Amino acid sequence: MTTVFTVTHYSVPEEMEEGSVVANLAADLGLDVKTLHNRKMRVDVVGNKKYLDINRDTGELFILERMDREFLCPLKTSTSCFLKIDATIENPIRMFNIEVEITDINDNAPHFRRGTMHLDISESSPVGERFSLNNAADPDVGTNSVKDYHLSSSQHFALEIQTGRDGSKFADLILTKALDREQQAVHNLILTAVDGGVPTRTGTASIIVRVLDVNDNAPSFDKDKYVVDVMENSPIGSLVIKLNATDLDEGSNSDIAYSYSLYTSERTQKMFTLNPENGEIRVKEMINYEDLKLYELEVIATDKGPNSLSGQCKLTIHVTDMNDNHPEISIKSFQSPIKENEPIDTVIAVVSVSDKDSGDNGVVDLHVPDNMPFRLRESSDNYYELVVSEPLDREKVPEYDITFTVTDRGSPPLSDNETMTLELLDINDNVPQFPQSFYTIRVVENNAPGALLSSLTAFDPDLHENQYLVYFILEKEIANTSMSMLFSINPENGNLYALKTFDYEIEKEFLFHIEARDSGSPPLSSNVTVHIIIVDQNDNAPVIVSPWRAHGSVVEEKIPRSTDKGSLVAKVIALDTDSVHNSRITYQFLQVTDATLFSLDQYNGEIRTMRMFSYRDPRHQRLVVVAKDNGEPALSATVTIKLSTVETAVKAHSDMTEVPLEYDIFSDLNLYLVIGLGSVSFLLLITILVTIVLKCQKPKPSIAAPPCRNSVISERNSTIADSTLVSNDAYWYSLFLAETRKGKLVVRQPLPKGSRYIVSSIPRGTGLTDTSDSAASTL
Template sequence: YVSVILFISAIVDAAVAVTHYSVPEEMAEGSLVASLATDLGLDVKTLNRRKMRVDVVGNKKYLDINKDTGELFILERIDREFLCPLKTATSCFLRLDATIENPIRMFNIEVEITDINDNAPHFRRGTMHLDISESSSVGERFSLNNAADPDVGTNSVRNYHLSSSEHFAIEIQTGRDGTKFADLILKKTLDREQQAVHNLILTAVDGGVPTRTGTASIIVRVLDVNDNAPSFEKDKYVVDVMENSPIGSLVIKLNATDLDEGSNSDVVYSYSLYTSERTQQMFNLNGENGEIRVREMINYEDLKLYEMEVVASDKGPNPLSGQCKLTIQVMDINDNHPEISIKSFQSPIKENEPVDTVIAVVSVSDKDSGDNGVVDLHIPDKMPFKLRESSDNYYELVVSEPLDREKVPEYDITFTVTDRGSPPLSDNETMTLELLDVNDNVPQFPQSFYTIRVKENNAPGALLSSLSAFDPDLHENQYLVYFILEKEIANTSMSMLFSINPENGNLYALKTFDYEMEKEFLFHIEARDSGSPPLSSNVTVHIIIVDQNDNAPVIVSPWRAHGSVVEEKIPRSTDKGSLVAKVIALDTDSVHNSRITYQFLQVTDATLFSLDQYNGEIRTMRMFSYRDPRHQRLVVVAKDNGEPALSATVTIKLSTVETAVKAYSDMTEVPLEYDIFSDLNLYLVIGLGSVSFLLLITILVTIVLKCQKPKASKAAPPCRNSVISERNSTIADSTLVSNDAYWYSLFLAETRKGKLVVRQPVPKGSRYIVSSLPRGTGLTDTSDSAASTLQV
């Protein structure tokens, strides 16, 4: 019981320590490694009292401890390569445990065996056989077996040496794991006839101190056939290939040429022994055409560089070959596209949305890193929108300019995100934004003023014109209704004269117009849309009634009581150029259609009379002779200027009378000589003038009394010098328009002292006033005064 308690107490007091020592391999037997007692701070006396127990773990024949002195020493010579045969191991250890009692202390002892250059390089095969054609090119390479050295670090193989030869040399290659290789290089063309076999010694040298070497024999047999080997354009090719290149894509097409003929020139391509299996798995070499293509997906992050050696061999009985080195550099690409995510998108929107309204929220991202993962979002510059960054990789699409649906009804907004890689990658997404119509446009007429010409005598209900307006808005904002703005003319509403189709703006006449009664109309038409609130605009319409030649001329002088024949008497002694008669015709059409010309339709003697085509005056062209008939028949036609022309005729029968009749009627223009009158004749003339004067006064008084009854016409005030219709157009001298039903014809009786005015009634139906004669016609003061008041 007591022993158990003491053992437990000893275990509790025990302490474990780890002691590390390093010794080189190949130390002599009995060599002291270290003094444990000294390292533990114990003297020999204390060590003997406390006792030491040693347990060697796994390597009992190499290490031991003197229990009395505490010295660690080597029992047997140590071979590191035997203990640690793997060259990949970075360290090699021997371990043992030691225990000291009273109190118990435990020690873990590690002894590291360091490498020394105790092994020489050696070749796996002591003799290497090479068959080389005599036609092998200088510089051609031949693979040699490498030497192995179990030592590590600098003590392993570091170089190769070739025995002296004028034909061959070696070139050292270093593998990825640091292993050294030697290629046999042909320095000078071989000639089998001179030397069929070349014996060479290849020496491998390590890097230890002192150095160790190993040798191998190289037997080169010179072949005397196919003396031209395939050769590449270059000895070394460097090719860049992008990662993620499609499988099957061409990397390079190698081309080796052989100057031989037939099968000796057929080249077959293959990888050399120095091409790793991984490289061969990634790239496929076409043995027939030398194309190297991608076999598996290439990833830059896995491996950035591939090296290979390609051999081109011909198909001769003793194939010749040439090789080239190919370095494939994998180029990193920006192989992750940026992404766009539309978080919200408002469509459609009203066209009157205010500026800075948020339309959409967009987020962007890219799985790449660095510049390849930095992205920029943009939209085309020609749009009335802009992007506003709200937070990291979040953007707001806002309205930057006023919108107008009538100009652009919808927008295809393309969001484009681009990273900053080289080359940059981008992605885009297009959203369609529709605009809702707002009633913001008034109806528009093509013209601001319409002038419409309507021929008189039009049919009621006839289409005058289409006054359609245009509204660029949509739906109810575009539906137009047309109105005639009410306006009264002479107590008559416009809607009684005209009508407009409220749907299409077609304007119609509701009555037949007469130019002689109505000349023009001026009013407004309004177009109103159906929006809320409605918008409207109006246009001015000017209707002009166009005259038609629908009134024939009316002959008002000479006056005819019945029929169309007028009988006149004329002194036979009338002089040349004397006024015989004056035909006056009136036309109620417009100026163009009322322009009248006069012509003889029939004349008994064309050499006796002349007719003025503009004023209708008939004058004598010569004096009457005794041969001229006593009765002359003249037919005069008055024709207007319309299309077609309308006319009226009058027949005048002239009878010539002797001088007595001429003196009595006082119708001649031949001046009377005072010296041929006797006193009696003078008295007769004075008496006749007095009677005529009294008669004229009576007529004038009667006319004045009648003029006081009707109200004077406002449309046509009296005028002394012209005939005026209701449109104020000049007709002819010596006539005024009257509102009563009489025509007055003025017959002129020319005398020495003046002219007489004779009133003759005509049938009712005319609307003309007869004006007085102008003062310049030679009337006496009395007759002039009377004529100036002639108005009924």
């Protein structure tokens, strides 16, 4: 028969460690240890795991493995949790039912199934509205389970704790203050569950309350008024401003559309376009600062929620000036022409300037070119006077092209200009001017009366009547002859004419003045010296004066037959009243009987013997000599000399020896000649003394060549000795001209009977170089 003993229970706290003794089972069962040791004992665990065991040696019940009450008894149908053990002892068999109660300890904290709870609450929910929250779970039982809940601090929410039928605790969230999503769209709360154990344990969960929006906010702009600047001439489509309106609501309640209000003018709406989606205002048409400097706009922002709300702002657009307008010049008055003697500071023109731009773009400066005799003087705002700054001279600059240039101060600067022509009126401030102060005019003799000699044109830089010149010959008499009888000048053009034919051999030069007078008021004049020089023409043929022949052209001479070689046989002297090269004479044999017997010097006309006469030479020799001048064409004269050789005791002398005349030549005529020659010699001496005195007061002349003395013997009463010639009136003047050109002084002295003259020529090398006029007057 089996006996069962039931042990009510043992209480074991779940925190006991492995190996801990729960109780002395042998003692509690009334068994001694020896009996237990000798008898076979078996322990069966009720369940699927063995947590307790009996020590067969001691009979102690001990913990084989640590126990977890919440694991062993997961259901909280009751607060008790038991482990049952069946122990069997054989011989005899005895069975014991052992119940071990595992008592709870607060080893678990409350926890929520969801760590975060989300709640959507409309911001229009009324105060006091209740919202259920998830409960916290605690595996512990009794007082170790959830006892209370706590809520983090909140102005809008509170907790209300409820107790269920099973004694469990749960909490509701109560709205204590109205929500405003725009102020706080999300509320983050912490819910804490607290158990009743000692010490207490807690568990937390986050509560995220998302406030649902309602359209309770109107759109609003960042500012009530906006002021922006936009450059004129900005490209079409360029951004002026992007307006930004915000709506504290969300969703469609915050979607905004932009539009102009009725207070925005149509003109402004045409100039600027408004994007309704993003609030961008862009240039629609070209902006001109000069048309309108300021635009005012009013923009409305409207949300798209039900019962839409709107907000507005004002926008002022200032147009910024660009330097896109050229400055302008306006000539208010311009005086032209003006007199060239206008005084300094005379106002010539009044000019105004302007520029439609503003600021520096509208500030302008007016200029005229440098180096002009004018300056600008500011008279008033943007008005300038152009005045004379330097003396004017029409003859230097007859007119001025004055360019007025106006430039603004923009960047880059713009400018404009206008040119005016200023003419100067002439005044009579210049005297007529001849190109030369002295005119030398050469007139070839034998000119035709009325021939144009020269054009003496003066120049007057003045104009009109101040430039019209009249020419006059200033009267001057020469030998009781007025210049106006010899010359004529055209009063209009200054052409000078000869009124007569001039003869160089009579008149060689004229000196007078010509005046040019303008027609101004008062008239101005100037004069010039004119020197007329008569130029010689080869209009006179040479005249042979030695050997002199009374009739015909044949001269007979006698020469001793015993004449030595080189002796002077004859000297041909020809005179030409022309001058310079026209009077230069050369001599040549035209015919000669024996060319080996005589030589002719081509320059002085001396005929000399080249050898002595021989018995074979003919007694009569015929020599034809031609005297030719140097003119073009050349003129000439010839003389034929018939030489006869005589057997006489006439001595031949050298060139420088005077040949004594035979006794029979001293006729009455010769006596008069001697007397005349003495008189001339006396006058010559007086003249030399006077010349020496005058020369002492003047620079010494160059040393002249020694005087030449010539001698020739003629059987006729024409004797040339010491260059003294007995001549008639036919050729004394020609001799005078020829001799004076050769640098000799010629003196003409009448013989006592007056039928003949003595013409004496003295070389000027003796010092009588200043007596040509007196000699001429003497002749």
